[in-house]
Amino acid sequence: MSSTTTATTADRILDIAEELVQTRGVNGMSYADIAARLGIRKASLHYHFPSKADLVHALIERYARRFFAQLDRIDDGETDAAARLRGYAEVYGGVLARGRMCLCGMLASDYATLSPDAQTEVARFFDKNTEWLSRVIADGVRDGQLTGAAEPRDAAETLLAGLEGAMLVSRPYQGSQRFDAIAASLLAALGAAPRAGA
């Protein structure tokens, strides 16, 4: 599936910065943290990302690109609306399972301290999520498979908020039982409930 090409330094910086932002927030992450973990000097980081704003911008761009690529893959692999919603929830679950918060959820909490550009990019991430979910839910309602009484758009915003909030409130607890239970409830409200054991 993926080649064994060695990651570039820029990629490795992004990997570390991403983990730090997802666990500590933008204002809890520093060039010093990254440099220490990567084993190079702070100054060298500025060669790849001159300013912290540049780094955050690259972080959002890469995260969004990969995230929406996953949604494309869900669209390709599944026609069933309920299964696609379950796949969506599993993307979030996978992030939490690695001990992280959604990057853009984290940035939403740091919103007031972001550059105007980054603010726009975070809002756009949520907008595109809502659009994808609205489309899937509308498909399911048309088929008669989903039973949400609400407008697809309201249902989409509710699912997005519920999953972001589930990640947030699950942070103080170990494991993902809490998240899984909430995700199951949210999906059940749309008539997309997973099997009892899953």
Add this chain to the structure above:
Amino acid sequence: MSSTTTATTADRILDIAEELVQTRGVNGMSYADIAARLGIRKASLHYHFPSKADLVHALIERYARRFFAQLDRIDDGETDAAARLRGYAEVYGGVLARGRMCLCGMLASDYATLSPDAQTEVARFFDKNTEWLSRVIADGVRDGQLTGAAEPRDAAETLLAGLEGAMLVSRPYQGSQRFDAIAASLLAALGAAPRAGA
């Protein structure tokens, strides 16, 4: 309702720090910010709250005390489970209407950077919320007023996560239409839907 007693300096520090944490996060708030807004020097703040950990501790303690006092007032004023849940959602809506995130929701995102004590206090805030909601939902189910198919505890965690997430994802947008629509959907899923126009 309230006396006109002048607020103490400690209270005014907490007021400003609370707003800063709710809008910028713990790591986006500094003693310098507070001092500038209050019109005193940084050093004077340390007389009231020797360390930042002390300040954060006091912030959580006061916020939780006031928050649960509001829930007590809801219990006193309403016996109707659906109305109590709507009252709960309105508490969150009131916070967002002032342009803020729930203090403990914000601290949940900064969780990894908090002192062990503060971590415990944030977790306890969520636990007590879940207990209150579980109790109200169980009451409503017993009465036959609420129609949640799920366990009261799952429904409680889902509502809590949904409202916290709704505040989070609403931050990039002005106004509270988004939050209100999500809150209405979450309540509707429990059979506690507000009137269409409210």
Add this chain to the structure above:
DNA sequence: GTCTATAGGCAGATAGAC
């Protein structure tokens, strides 16, 4: 591309005068 060295500012925190 990575290094050393350093700038300039802000962080939380303390001592001691008033």
Add this chain to the structure above:
DNA sequence: GTCTATCTGCCTATAGAC
């Protein structure tokens, strides 16, 4: 209680050698 003055450390960022 609030002040001035100061400390130490960390922050982002730059200059210039290698």
